Amino acid sequence: MVKKPAPDSSRRSERSRRAIYDAALALVGEVGYPKTTVEGIAARAGVGKQTIYRWWGSKADVLLEAFLDLSAQAAREAGQEPYAIPDTGDLAADLKAVLRVTVDQLKDPRFEVPSRALAAEGLVNEQLGRESVAKLLEPQLQLYVDRLRSAQEAGQVRPELDPRIALELFVSPLAQRWLQHTGPISYEYTDTLVDYALGGLAPR
Amino acid sequence: MVKKPAPDSSRRSERSRRAIYDAALALVGEVGYPKTTVEGIAARAGVGKQTIYRWWGSKADVLLEAFLDLSAQAAREAGQEPYAIPDTGDLAADLKAVLRVTVDQLKDPRFEVPSRALAAEGLVNEQLGRESVAKLLEPQLQLYVDRLRSAQEAGQVRPELDPRIALELFVSPLAQRWLQHTGPISYEYTDTLVDYALGGLAPR
Known part of the structure; x- marks a missing residue:
């Protein structure tokens, strides 16, 4: 039987949970993934390590949830629904809006430093x-799949295309520039990617 | 005045140089970049570390040249000119041919293991x-820039596009799948990327 926590204890849990997320993200950014330990996260968050093991199975589990929480926060701060791509009927505008939020997030040090450490590992x-791809990235890519499917139904994307590949034309260039420092990242850049991908490189 | 080496000593140098490249690539794949040292490379290659410092300034320099050499070798083995993209007049075919060589290289363990270690660092x-981007990746991307410019002159790519961004529509998806294991890599996949990028996602 699961005991329902009293309201006070639930607020305490929520505070601990957030302290643990913050500690996990800070540590992985500072010392890298291999040297981040559950003991270290617990000490920094001011909780016992049993508290962490009560909720998560491993440091990887803690970190992946901390990133999920951080992404949801970033979307809310940008005034967007977390885990959704708008469908206003204007595909180009919707994709550009979401990619602009991603640009902001990739440039935010709260996100960038721990993300790089996780990506490097x-x-x-x-x-x-x-x-981490299965839990963090792929669910976000599936939102683009859904949006492209709805554009296919609306006749705005060619029906024979595989949306899971099509989305990579504008998502992957941004990812590579961020991962490998192969070029600057800006709203203008992601807007351009969307225009090139939808219109194609060959003359129409 | 630079002394021209006798043929014998030049053959010996070439052998040492190759042994050093092989040792550097093997070590970085086995122990990672931070733990790879000039001493370790020298010991494994069976040369003194002064031999390495005579030719290179640091372990990064040795490694970057070793990768350059490895890429040139892969192109030659595939029957292509290293550092060139063919221009047969058929842009799609030329891009597909080069990307297929890249697929082979990304799947070759001789290349894959050390490359991942370098990319992670x-x-x-x-x-x-x-x-490493400036010395290894960007020169290769510039070959695509040149090929796309020539396609623009031939009227096969829209003249107003920035080729440096345009190439990312088919290069970056492959890079991200390889870097982050976000999907399988195959000739069919890279052929599809070229078709989607040239034709665009929107109906024509």
């Missing part, structure tokens, strides 16, 4: 890489 | 990241 630690 | 070590 994911490159050489295939299991963590696949897990 | 580049994510958190901004100086190394920027240096």
Whole structure:
């Protein structure tokens, strides 16, 4: 039987949970993924490590949830629904709006430093890489799949295209510039990507 | 005055140089970039570390040249000119051919293991990241810029497009799938990217 917590204890839990997220993100940004430990997160958050193990199975689980929480926060701060892409009927405008929020997030140090540490570890630690993609990135990409499907139904995207590949034409360039410092990131840049991807490089 | 080496000593140098490249790539794949040292490379290559310092300033310099050499080798093995994109007049075919060679290279463990180690370090070590992009990646991207410019002159790509951004529509998706394991990599996939990028997602 699961005991329903009293309101006071639930507020306390919520505070602990947030302190643990903050500690996990800060630590991974400072010392990297391999040296981040559940003990270290607990000490920094001011909780016992049993508190962490009561809620999560491993440091990877804590971190992945901390990132999910951070992304949802960023969307709310930008005045958008977390986990949604608007559908105003104007595909280009909707994609540009979402990508602009992503640009802001990628440039925000609260997000950038821990994200780089996690991405770097994911490159050489295939299991963590696949897990963080499955839990953090792929659900976001599926929102683009849904938006492109609805555009296909509206006749704005060619019906024979695979939306899971199509989205990569504007999502992956931004990801590569951010990951590898291959070029500057700006609203103008992501707007251009959307225009090039929808219109194509060949003359019409 | 620079002394021209006798043929024998030049052959010996070439052998040492290759042994050093092989040792550097193997080590960085095995222990990662931070733990790879000039001493370790020298020991594994069976040369003195002064031999390495005679030719290169740092372990980063050795590694970047080793990667350049490896890429040139891969292109030659695939029957292509290193550092060139063919211009047969058929833009789609030329881009597909080059991307297929890249697919082979990304899946080749000789290339994959050390490349991941370098890319992972580049994510958190901004100086190394920027240096390896400038020396390894950007020169390759410039070949696409040249090919797209020639396609613009031939009327096959819209003249107002920025080729440096346009190339990212088919190069970056492949890079992201490889870097982050976000999806499988195949000839069919890169062919599809070229078709989507040239034709655009919107109906014509």
